[in-house]
Amino acid sequence: MVEIAKRFSTWGLRGLVFVFIAVILSIYVFTLLGVVTSELFSNPILYFGSAVIQAYAALVAVPFTIWVIYMQSTYGAIIVRLFLRKVIFPFTIFGIVTVVSAITIALSETPYAYHAYIAEIVTSLVFLPPLVSYIVNLMVTSPEDVIAAIESNVKHTEEFIALSLYVLRLYIMGAYPDEEAINRTLGRISYALRNVERLKLYPDVWHRFRDFLRTIVVESTFLPHRYHMSRLMTQFMKWLIVSNRSRVARAFMRYYRFVVSRYMTERIPSEVVEDLFIKPILDVVKTTKASRGLIAYALEQSLSLLRHVERMELRGDITVREVCKILELIEESVEDIEEMPELSRLKQHIVRMKKRFRCVPRKAIARKA
Structure with a gap:
């Protein structure tokens, strides 16, 4: 009933005015034609009442069936079950219309046939707009x-x-x-x-x-905004580490590296590395006080990423300027990590890449400026 009230409120005053005018016009026409005696409405009530029931049944059943087939094929049966409360609304209206029609049909042979016929018209008109509006909204879910x-x-x-x-x-x-x-x-x-x-x-x-x-790495042609992806990936990595899921966290570090590789083909590589690799992995393992083994694995993934960046430069997919910027970002992010063999190898590789690509140190750039 709350859903019905909401639909009527969204329908607004215009719909109620429309129904009121339609009823007044119907009464006026019947009065003008002189057909206000109950005997003349016995058969029309039977035909009109059954027609209203069949029309509402088709209006509810056909779109609802199409919607269920679409939703189940698109999202699965689990999601369809979540909408069961919402789809009660059209069946509630159908039940009300059926009850009213049954009562009016029962009154077809009584002195109240004329009033029953007017009530049938009012009911069919009142519930039609909110039902149609609801079905349209449901179909464009x-x-x-x-x-x-x-x-x-x-x-x-x-x-x-x-x-x-x-x-x-x-x-x-x-x-x-x-x-x-x-x-x-x-x-x-x-x-x-x-x-x-x-x-x-x-x-x-x-x-x-x-x-x-x-899906983002392999199947999708669309890449979500890196800011929102960075927040999600960062929070999820924190969740894994806090929950002591070290093996799963290692797997997701690899997945993150694959995501970074996918984004670098269509976005600015240095910004991608900062938002989708450094923040969700290197910064998280430092702030959450991850185990030494997990930090070592994060450093190994950083080394793998730099090797991928190096291959991208050889293919001409990334500029030398971007390579140097990525090296600076990773070097800064690992400065406060305690010494371990993986860190030494990473730093040595950074030094070699800087020499190879002739990267100018940031301090030298500041002095020139």
Whole structure:
């Protein structure tokens, strides 16, 4: 009933005025023609009442069936079940119309047939606009609507994160996804991850995130904004480390490196490395006081990334200026990490690359300026 009230409120005063005018005109026409005796409305009530029931049944059943088939093929049965509360609304209207029609048909042979006929007209007109409006809104359900339904129906934040990542992955695989909608969805997920210490990390969650990252790297032609991706990747890496999932964290460091490689082909490489590699990996392992083994693995991934950058320069996919900027960024980010063999190898490789590409030290650039 609350849903019905909302639909009537969105329909507004104009719809009520329309119904009122239609009823007044009907009464006026019947009065003008002199057909206000109840005997003349016995058969019209039977025909009109059955027609109204059949029309509303078709109006509810056909679009709803199409919508269920589309949603199930696009998002799966899990998401369709979350909309069960919303789809009660058209069936509620259909039930009200059916009851009213049954009562008016029962009154067809009584002195109240004329009033019953007017009541049938009013009922059919009153519920038609909000029902049509609801069906139209349902048929154009967007991924944001799906995320909102998930947020309002699931009880656990972890389940919301997993299902949202699942929906987002399907959406970015489309030909022309809405960038703003994707960014807003990424922001919702990042906000849900704001208190990772209170969340329980289930395998289903990181499997969904892994599939999402893999889709970006392999299947998607669309890349979400790096700022929102950086926030999400940073929060998720914190979650993994806080939850003592070192093996999973290592796997995601590799996935992050693949994501960085994908972004560098279409974005400014130095900005990509800073937002999608240094912040989610190197900065996180330092601030969360990760284990020595995890820090060593992060340094190894940094070395692998630099080798990839080196190969990109050989192919002409990146400028020397960008290579030098990336070297400076990684060198600065590992300055306060304690000495270990992996750090020594990384620093040695940075020195070799700087010599090879003749990178000017930042201090020398400052003196020239």
